[in-house]
Amino acid sequence: xxxxxxxxxxxxxxxxxxxxxxxxxxxxxxxxxxxxxxxxxxxxxxxxxxxxxxxxxxxxxxxxxxxxxxxxxxxxxxxxxxxxxxxxxxxxxxxxxxxxxxxxxxxxxxxxxxxxxxxxxxxxxxxxxxxxxxxxxxxxxxxxxxxxxxxxxxxxxxxxxxxxxxxxxxxxxxxxxxxxxxxxxxxxxxxxxxxxxxxxxxxxxxxxxxxxxxxxxxxxxxxxxxxxxxxx
Numbered sequence: 711x712x713x714x715x716x717x718x719x720x721x722x723x724x725x726x727x728x729x730x731x732x733x734x735x736x737x738x739x740x741x742x743x744x745x746x747x748x749x750x751x752x753x754x755x756x757x758x759x760x761x762x763x764x765x766x767x768x769x770x771x772x773x774x775x776x777x778x779x780x781x782x783x784x785x786x787x788x789x790x791x792x793x794x795x796x797x798x799x800x801x802x803x804x805x806x807x808x809x810x811x812x813x814x815x816x817x818x819x820x821x822x823x824x825x826x827x828x829x830x831x832x833x834x835x836x837x838x839x840x841x842x843x844x845x846x847x848x849x850x851x852x853x854x855x856x857x858x859x860x861x862x863x864x865x866x867x868x869x870x871x872x873x874x875x876x877x878x879x880x881x882x883x884x885x886x887x888x889x890x891x892x893x894x895x896x897x898x899x900x901x902x903x904x905x906x907x908x909x910x911x912x913x914x915x916x917x918x919x920x921x922x923x924x925x926x927x928x929x930x931x932x933x934x935x936x937x938x939x940x941x942x
Contacts, residue, residue, distance in 0.1 A: 712940055713762040714739045714933065717749065717854045721769045724926035725933055737937060738762070742854065746829050750857030757865040764807050764868040766940065768933055770925045771827070771852040771873035772834055772883075774844035778875050780921045781928045783822040785812055786871035789855040790828045790848060800826075801859040804868030807940075811870045814939040820932055825849030827871060829856035835883040844879055872932065874925045877918070884914035 714737060716722040722741040742752040753765075771784060778784070787808060790800040808824075815822045828848040834840050843851055855871050862869035877883050885908060 711736050711738060711760075711762045713737075713756070713765045715742050715749075715753065715765060715767045715854075715858060716740070717742055717744050717767075717769045717852075720922065720926060721929065724930040725768065727930060742858070745853050746831060746855075746857035748857075749854035750861050753858050753861035754864075757861060757867060761865070762867060764804065764870070764940070765858065765862050766807075766811075766933075767855060767858050767869065767871040768929060769852065769854070769873055770876040770922070770929065771850040772840060773875040773878045774828070774840060774848050774851055775823070775825070776844070776879055778823070778850070779878055780875055780881075781924045782875040783815065783820055783928065783932055784827075784850045784873050784875060785815070785822055785824045786827040786850075786855060786873070787824055788826050789859045789871065790826055790846075791856060792828060792830050793843070793846065799856070801856065801863055803859065803870050804862075807868040807870045810940065811872065811936065814936045815932070817939075818935045820935065823849060827852055827855050827873070829853060833883060835885050837880045837882055840877075840879045850875065872929075874929045874932070876921050876925045881917070881921075882914060884918055 714725060716725055716739060719741060722739060725739055740756060742749045786803050788800055788802045812824055826848050828843055828851050830851050830853055834851055850873055852873060859869050
């Protein structure tokens, strides 16, 4: 059995709509929430109750390479801690599983990039900060990869990571601090309070919504096209 781990409700719902195999054997879909600590905790709890053949972490990410655009597919060859962490904590993805994933993307003629991901404890919204992260040579930034990879390593389960770019390096994300819960869901009451405090955020919302719609669509389509090949 292969487990697909989706950090947020939006990502999980996108996969559920077009990938029926993800809701039952030989695939199972789990939502693990946002952030490295929560992702690691939930993944460890899941692995304590069952052992899949492999884990595929699938979701959206921020692009750090200037050549990446909204909707581009990226695959991790390793997960690294943020600059304020210990570089020795970096973890490589499962080599054989990642190689198979990349091979199937090529067979399906899905354009993609392979490189190192950095796991941040918070959303990187500012282009200046994203460019600074990009100077380390990382391809994309996300918030769960290192935690999931650590849990899988400790349980000797191969792990691969597939992401779709939500925000390119020069795109600013709206600061929705406090409006999004640990499950990655926007709470309307919190959002209203956030917008009341930071009304300038309103202008950044429509581009993010459009990018998320594009990213979720690409993510679901890619997983649908390669799912059966990873199960075989």
